[in-house]
Amino acid sequence: MLVDALLIGLLMFLGMLTDTGLGDPMIKRPLVMGTLTGLVLGDLHSGIVMGASLEVIFLGITSIGGALPSDSFTGAIFGTAFAIISNQSTEAAMALAVPISLLATTITTVVNIGFAAMMPQVDKFNEEGNQKGVVVIQMACMILKPLAFGVIGFLGIMLGSDVISSLINSIPDVIMNGLTVAGQTLPALGMAMLLNMLWDKKIAVFLVLGFVLYAYLELPLIAICLIGVVIAMYTSYKDIDLNNSLNSKRSELAFENDNSEEDFFND
Amino acid sequence: MIRIKEGLSKEDKKMLNKVFLRSFTIFASWNQVRASGLSFEYAMLPVINRYYKTKEERTEAMKRSVDYFNINSALSTFLLGITASMEKENSENDDFDTYSINAVKASLMGPLSGIGDSFFWGTFRVIAAGIGISLGQDGSVLGPIIFLLLYNIPYILTRYFGTYLGFTLGSKYIKEAYENGIMSIITKAVGIVGLMMVGGMICQTVGLTTTLNFNLGGIEYKLQEILDQILKGMLPLTATFTCFGLIRKKVSPNLILIGIIVVSFVLSLLGICG
Numbered sequence: 001m002l003v004d005a006l007l008i009g010l011l012m013f014l015g016m017l018t019d020t021g022l023g024d025p026m027i028k029r030p031l032v033m034g035t036l037t038g039l040v041l042g043d044l045h046s047g048i049v050m051g052a053s054l055e056v057i058f059l060g061i062t063s064i065g066g067a068l069p070s071d072s073f074t075g076a077i078f079g080t081a082f083a084i085i086s087n088q089s090t091e092a093a094m095a096l097a098v099p100i101s102l103l104a105t106t107i108t109t110v111v112n113i114g115f116a117a118m119m120p121q122v123d124k125f126n127e128e129g130n131q132k133g134v135v136v137i138q139m140a141c142m143i144l145k146p147l148a149f150g151v152i153g154f155l156g157i158m159l160g161s162d163v164i165s166s167l168i169n170s171i172p173d174v175i176m177n178g179l180t181v182a183g184q185t186l187p188a189l190g191m192a193m194l195l196n197m198l199w200d201k202k203i204a205v206f207l208v209l210g211f212v213l214y215a216y217l218e219l220p221l222i223a224i225c226l227i228g229v230v231i232a233m234y235t236s237y238k239d240i241d242l243n244n245s246l247n248s249k250r251s252e253l254a255f256e257n258d259n260s261e262e263d264f265f266n267d
Numbered sequence: 268m269i270r271i272k273e274g275l276s277k278e279d280k281k282m283l284n285k286v287f288l289r290s291f292t293i294f295a296s297w298n299q300v301r302a303s304g305l306s307f308e309y310a311m312l313p314v315i316n317r318y319y320k321t322k323e324e325r326t327e328a329m330k331r332s333v334d335y336f337n338i339n340s341a342l343s344t345f346l347l348g349i350t351a352s353m354e355k356e357n358s359e360n361d362d363f364d365t366y367s368i369n370a371v372k373a374s375l376m377g378p379l380s381g382i383g384d385s386f387f388w389g390t391f392r393v394i395a396a397g398i399g400i401s402l403g404q405d406g407s408v409l410g411p412i413i414f415l416l417l418y419n420i421p422y423i424l425t426r427y428f429g430t431y432l433g434f435t436l437g438s439k440y441i442k443e444a445y446e447n448g449i450m451s452i453i454t455k456a457v458g459i460v461g462l463m464m465v466g467g468m469i470c471q472t473v474g475l476t477t478t479l480n481f482n483l484g485g486i487e488y489k490l491q492e493i494l495d496q497i498l499k500g501m502l503p504l505t506a507t508f509t510c511f512g513l514i515r516k517k518v519s520p521n522l523i524l525i526g527i528i529v530v531s532f533v534l535s536l537l538g539i540c541g
Contacts (some may be wrong), residue, residue, distance in 0.1 A: 020295040021291060021292055023343075023426070024294055026414070026418045029414075031399050035403070035408065035410070035411045044408065045406045048406050048408060048410055048411065051410075052400045052402075055396055055403070059400075070521075098528070102521070112299055113298070113299065116300040118296075118298075119298065119301055122308075126329045126330045126333055131312055134308060134309065138306065141295045142292050178531055179531075180535075180541055181534055181540045182527060184473065184476075184541075185473065185475045185527050185531050187472035187473045187474075188469075189510045189520065189523055189524055190472070191465055191473065192511040192513075192523075193514060194388075194389050194393060194461070194465050195462075195507070195511050197388065197389045198458050200455070202455075203458050203462060206458075206459050206463050206466070207462045207463070212466075213463070213467060215500045221394065221397040221401070221471065222394075228463040228464065231463075232456035232457070232459040236453070239448075243449070246448075
């Protein structure tokens with residue numbers, strides 16, 4: 001248990017470090033973190049499958065502009081870890097990951113408030129022109145946040161495994177069933193959030209095209225993507241042509257207006 | 268791609284590479300007050316030290332750059348490049364209004380984030396995850412690997428060239444691109460691909476089905492089969508558009524999330540689903 005807890009703690013530290021130090025290259029997403037959790041706990045296959053299923057749930061539920069609806073990172077790691085440690089199915093991983101992800105948003109909020117509290121000190125360093133101080137605070141933040149997650153990872157597995165294992169084993173089927181349905185339905189929220197980001201009445205009909213290609217023609221997503229690229233490039237070139245002719249007309253008009261004014265004054 | 272480096276001196280490139288590398292910590296000190304303000308200042312330090320020689324000038328520039336800054340990370344370097352070009356102009360030109368530096372920064376943050384979000388969050392990530400998930404659900408380790416490659420190749424290239432592009436083009440170009448409509452064409456093109464992917468992924472990811480059966484005149488009917496005959500994926504579509512409608516009405520996503528869990532339990536208890 002100690003080894004597992006240390007490994008998960010280290011994984012959470014490094015995972016969060018890719019966010020603070022590498023500009024979030026998606027390494028902390030459930031698909032990757034589930035896989036790595038499986039790897040360090042000695043069950044790579046389950047880790048990948050659970051990670052993929054969790055990615056489905058959390059795909060669209062993303063932090064945009066800092067607002068954090070749920071912490072998919074912590075939820076996915078703990079969900080996968082507890083499910084693997086207690087020999088449970090993917091459903092159990094999903095059942096655990098969702099509530100944990102909701103609770104875990106608190107960690108980020110608290111850490112961010114801590115960083116906000118450092119800002120007056122940053123201002124003081126700026127006032128003094130102390131660049132070293134600014135760099136130290138930035139670097140400290142970069143390490144502190146992953147450290148907080150690492151400690152929580154270690155403690156969570158160390159203290160939680162037995163409790164959570166007996167908890168999952170005692171969950172009645174009714175609740176497990178309800179959680180399975182929730183797991184199937186939750187991606188709808190993610191898709192809705194993506195839709196909200198991309199929504200534009202004039203092109204919304206392409207949603208139907210993508211849907212028909214997948215549901216009825218059963219094309220793989222990569223094919224749908226390529227068809228989308230073809231349409232997008234074709235319409236872009238047309239739009240650019242149209243745009244150019246419009247712009248040149250506009251400048252011609254402006255030119256004529258200038259001339260007529262001059263003529264007027266010349267008369 | 269090579270042309271954007273044209274006319275840049277060795278020191279320029281050295282400075283921009285430093286900005287690019289430092290920009291990877293853009294989320295390090297994110298907080299509710301300044302967002303990525305401190306990270307922005309940290310990435311700007313090489314620029315400030317290169318163009319300003321006196322301590323007063325440097326202090327002023329430092330104070331300026333720590334202001335509230337929040338942007339999609341893929342396009343953060345582009346705005347860093349633009350700001351660097353303005354700081355350069357300010358150091359060379361006495362009449363330059365320093366107010367305009369933060370004004371340009373603040374006015375470009377929103378629109379650039381919008382484009383970055385729909386490119387990277389809404390499209391690249393969805394494509395990468397869609398392919399990664401289908402491989403991963405079969406247990407293939409290629410799932411996460413392909414997911415990371417598909418997302419990060421465009422992501423890191425955009426970040427790298429964005430730094431140079433922002434610096435050489437400056438703020439003028441982006442303003443022109445908005446005014447002559449190029450920006451809206453790009454946004455529209457990305458939106459088309461993104462929407463098609465979301466359309467497909469609603470079916471792929473939302474697994475909601477009904478298990479309700481009923482008996483009419485001795486014949487057993489399965490509700491799901493009837494629904495499929497009317498419209499495939501009717502339940503996933505309904506669920507997604509219900510959520511979409513709620514989001515549009517400014518209902519908090521957390522509330523919707525809890526609502527979904529509650530409704531799922533009710534449906535499962537009633538024997539309609541699961």
